[in-house]
Amino acid sequence: MERRTIIILIASAVVVLFVGWFALKHFGLLNKNDVPAEGWNREQAEVVMRQLCRAADSVGIDTNRYSFQATDTKKEFGEKFTGLLLELRYGLKPSRITYNKLPEKIDTVWAISMLKKDEGRSALDSLKKTPIFGHYTTLVNHYTRLRKAGVYDTAKYVRQTLNFYRYLNRFEFDRFLVVNIPAAQLNIYDRSGKCLLPMDVIAGKKDTKTPFFTTYLTDIITYPYWNVPRGIGIKEILPKVQANIQYLDNQNMEVLDEKEQVVDPYLIDWASLSAENFPYRFRQASGCSNSLGLIKFNLTGPGAIYLHDTNARDLFDQTSDRWRSHGCMRVQKPVELANYLMEKPVLDEGFMNRCMVDQKPQTLKLPKPFPVFVVYNRVDVDEKGNLRGYNDVYGLDGGRPI
Numbered sequence: 001m002e003r004r005t006i007i008i009l010i011a012s013a014v015v016v017l018f019v020g021w022f023a024l025k026h027f028g029l030l031n032k033n034d035v036p037a038e039g040w041n042r043e044q045a046e047v048v049m050r051q052l053c054r055a056a057d058s059v060g061i062d063t064n065r066y067s068f069q070a071t072d073t074k075k076e077f078g079e080k081f082t083g084l085l086l087e088l089r090y091g092l093k094p095s096r097i098t099y100n101k102l103p104e105k106i107d108t109v110w111a112i113s114m115l116k117k118d119e120g121r122s123a124l125d126s127l128k129k130t131p132i133f134g135h136y137t138t139l140v141n142h143y144t145r146l147r148k149a150g151v152y153d154t155a156k157y158v159r160q161t162l163n164f165y166r167y168l169n170r171f172e173f174d175r176f177l178v179v180n181i182p183a184a185q186l187n188i189y190d191r192s193g194k195c196l197l198p199m200d201v202i203a204g205k206k207d208t209k210t211p212f213f214t215t216y217l218t219d220i221i222t223y224p225y226w227n228v229p230r231g232i233g234i235k236e237i238l239p240k241v242q243a244n245i246q247y248l249d250n251q252n253m254e255v256l257d258e259k260e261q262v263v264d265p266y267l268i269d270w271a272s273l274s275a276e277n278f279p280y281r282f283r284q285a286s287g288c289s290n291s292l293g294l295i296k297f298n299l300t301g302p303g304a305i306y307l308h309d310t311n312a313r314d315l316f317d318q319t320s321d322r323w324r325s326h327g328c329m330r331v332q333k334p335v336e337l338a339n340y341l342m343e344k345p346v347l348d349e350g351f352m353n354r355c356m357v358d359q360k361p362q363t364l365k366l367p368k369p370f371p372v373f374v375v376y377n378r379v380d381v382d383e384k385g386n387l388r389g390y391n392d393v394y395g396l397d398g399g400r401p402i
Contacts, residue, residue: 003133032149034108037075039116045081048120049201052084056256059140059166060159063088069281085123085154089130093241096376096396099213106172126246133165134193135381142387154389154402157379164377165193165345176371179218179307179329181202181210182378182390184322185306188340194364197333197340200316201307203322204327209394211327214371217307220338223359224296228253229304232326233282234275242270252285288355295334297341299372305393309352323393329374343367378402 046068053063060243067083068077090106114123121203139162146155169320175196181203188197204210228237240247248255248265255263258279284290293309310330331337335347346364379402389402 005175005368010081022106030035030226035075035078035112036116037073037078040078041119042077043116043277044119044121045077048123049077049081049084051124052088052120055127056088058144058161059088060143060155070179078115081115081120082108085111085114085120085127087166088127090164091163091168092171094160094167094212094375096212097210101213101214101215101300102171102371102373105172106170116166117316120210121302129251130169131191133168134189134195134238135189135385136193138163138381138385139165139387153400154379157377157397157402158387161377161379164375171371173371179210179374180377180380180390181221181323182373182376182393183380183388186337198333198334199337200322201332202310202315202322202325202330204325204329205257205323206394208326210226210325210329210374211302211305212374213305214374215302215372217297218300218342218369219298219366219367220341220364221296221298222351222362222364223286223294224290224292224308224361225357226287226290226292227304228282229280229326230283234278236274237282238270238278242273243266245270252287254283254285255280257282258292279319286361293330293334294352295338295347297331297334297337300369305326307331307337336366339350340377341370 004333005160024322049066049068053066056063056066061084065083068080072080072342086106086108089110093100093104109125114120114126125364139158143155143158143162146152146158173191175188175190179201184203185201186201187195189195208337237253240338245265247253255265257263257270263280269282273280284292288294289311291311293313297307299306305328308328308331313332315324316332335351338347339345342364376394376396378392378397380388380390382388391401393401
């Protein structure tokens, strides 16, 4: 019996090692030591490398990091060759994305096989078969035009968007949601780049920026509570309550202790509390006056960031200032978004208008997690193929206009 157990354990370990090895090779986690120094002709590969550099330059890739010297070892040259191939196909992770929840798949074996097969001569043909997202080709044409006209600042931002389009090749989703903060827009796309559901959003203010990340949207909550983040509670709500305790009633706010029990606010010595001494948290009850509105879309991070409805929907019509939240994203069409994500009509057209009282939060779990990208692209192409530029709302580019 013990021998049989040992055999099973050894077999299991072998399977785990094989699966891990296969995943590493095909999901882009192998290191540079996997690029072979033998089995290919460097002189012929250098000819192809120059062609690849010209192709990369034409689509906005900085080829300086792939420049090669005669003094480079064959292995070093091979690393640059395969690295350029992978960037042409998969782009680079946008530098401003600080939280990644979506799994990436990069076929490093493909790049190495191109080098070994025929010194990369078939690589360009292989790259032409790579799926192109949306208006990628149109954006490349705009990039070429801008460079010829010497409009290099705008061309720089076009390069960033082109890289994001290539970056999407790391993922195999049929549909996904993209929020572009400078545009204050939410779009759901399919793999080809067709826009399936567009709408405006209201994002974070400059001093409470919405972060940039990839994640999943997992469930929808109707009639949500607003669990006020501690920072907002201490900085904004506590001083107002200390000035006038009626603020809690006016805003339909509750006070919860460390055991998550509702506390009578009139039994609290508010004057004795401070940022350093505040053993409570605030929660806004569900309903029409709730800051999250009637629908909340939960994400798997980062932090307390999510999509939601709003109790001030008229802002979408009354102002062009779409950057006024604490960091979460208010959506213009919450019912349409909810029904799309649920893949069936779970909320009718009258849901937003009924605004029923004494409702408890109800959770609707999505059929499957829905991928989400929150990005900072200052240039893009509209449905007619026209170049669109957006303001540097967070000052990340020094406030330079397009």
